[in-house]
Amino acid sequence: MANKICELCLSPDLGGLELYMMRASHYLGEECISVINEKGKLKSYYEDSQYRYYTLKRRNVFLSWLGARELARIIDDEAIDILHLHWTKDLPLAVMAKLLSTRKPKVVQSRHMTMTRFKDDFYHRFLYKNLDMILAVTHQVKSQIEKFIPHDIRPKTEVLYIGAQQPTMIPEEEKQAHREALALSESFTVGIIGRIEAQKGQHIVLEAVKKLQGRGIDAKALVIGAAMEESYLQKLQNDYGDVGIFTGFTTQAQMMMQLCDVMILATENETFGLVLIEAMMCGVCVVASDSGGPLEIIDDEVNGLLFKTFDRDDLADKLIRLQLNSELRENYAKAGKQKALERFESQKQFEFLHKILGE
Numbered sequence: 001m002a003n004k005i006c007e008l009c010l011s012p013d014l015g016g017l018e019l020y021m022m023r024a025s026h027y028l029g030e031e032c033i034s035v036i037n038e039k040g041k042l043k044s045y046y047e048d049s050q051y052r053y054y055t056l057k058r059r060n061v062f063l064s065w066l067g068a069r070e071l072a073r074i075i076d077d078e079a080i081d082i083l084h085l086h087w088t089k090d091l092p093l094a095v096m097a098k099l100l101s102t103r104k105p106k107v108v109q110s111r112h113m114t115m116t117r118f119k120d121d122f123y124h125r126f127l128y129k130n131l132d133m134i135l136a137v138t139h140q141v142k143s144q145i146e147k148f149i150p151h152d153i154r155p156k157t158e159v160l161y162i163g164a165q166q167p168t169m170i171p172e173e174e175k176q177a178h179r180e181a182l183a184l185s186e187s188f189t190v191g192i193i194g195r196i197e198a199q200k201g202q203h204i205v206l207e208a209v210k211k212l213q214g215r216g217i218d219a220k221a222l223v224i225g226a227a228m229e230e231s232y233l234q235k236l237q238n239d240y241g242d243v244g245i246f247t248g249f250t251t252q253a254q255m256m257m258q259l260c261d262v263m264i265l266a267t268e269n270e271t272f273g274l275v276l277i278e279a280m281m282c283g284v285c286v287v288a289s290d291s292g293g294p295l296e297i298i299d300d301e302v303n304g305l306l307f308k309t310f311d312r313d314d315l316a317d318k319l320i321r322l323q324l325n326s327e328l329r330e331n332y333a334k335a336g337k338q339k340a341l342e343r344f345e346s347q348k349q350f351e352f353l354h355k356i357l358g359e
Helices: 016-031 041-045 061-077 088-100 122-129 139-148 172-181 202-214 230-239 253-257 274-281 312-324 326-343 346-358
Strands: 005-009 032-037 053-056 082-085 106-111 133-136 156-159 188-193 219-224 244-248 262-265 285-289 305-307
Touching: 005 016, 005 061, 005 088, 016 032, 016 041, 016 274, 016 346, 032 041, 032 061, 053 061, 061 088, 082 088, 088 106, 088 122, 133 139, 133 346, 139 156, 188 202, 188 253, 188 312, 202 219, 202 230, 202 244, 202 312, 219 253, 230 244, 253 274, 262 274, 262 312, 274 285, 274 326, 285 312, 285 326, 305 312, 312 326
Parallel strands: 005 032, 005 082, 032 053, 082 106, 106 133, 133 156, 188 219, 188 262, 219 244, 262 285, 285 305
Antiparallel strands: none
């Protein structure tokens, strides 16, 4: 592909959105440079690597023109043809940089978040008129874009799922050693990975696992992720100290998934659910809220289970079924892995991205 691409993400955090941007830039290789937050967590994935990148300061709205001018300079110096952004808050920066640059690159946005209101005011009309394409991460998001962005300013929109990398599977002996180190031993282990905040639903999972313990089941919850709300984390540790094991942030998410019997996505309204795909690829049974992105990933009772969103009793019932029937759990895990590899494997999705940007 002749086009030179700039992958843009000034988000300071590190989650599915940010990791997808990093993996996309790595896949695109020499034809791509990245622009990231100078103080963001993504920086650790670029330092001491062969991948070329620039850092920018994330500025407030009144000084955003300074960042746009810096980005425009990078666009011109690097002869960028396509500016591909991921974090919605970077959209004004990307549009201003496009207009300030001499090259006037195409601007493509991967839309990772839901859209809930009409974008027909002057400000949004200006932004979307200068956006060339939107890549929606689910069909649900695509439908929202078509609903809320007026037709006369709506960019071309296509669905491009976020893919997951095939994991490195760890041997059984190593898995057991990790489980023992975490005091899991032979416990039925329910995992949840993500930023620790109320909307991610860690409390729902912990309460469900507590109900399993109340039924005499040896069960534990493995809670993995950094706390966005320290008060929320503290309350979880105080209320569920005998139920949950809190590991903090890890860069070895897929290894940790393999220690679990079931992985849960309990977010109230998850746009996609990359963690589900990663768990499925690890051969782990998955259970998720029956709303948002999981509906496009899990076929209920075929390759996983869906529970009523934020309903701890329904989640507990699903977990008890899986704990009592290991054959059912293994069948779901096997079917989930097959679907994840066929439909959501990152190489296939990045090949599609490469094709789209090339066109």
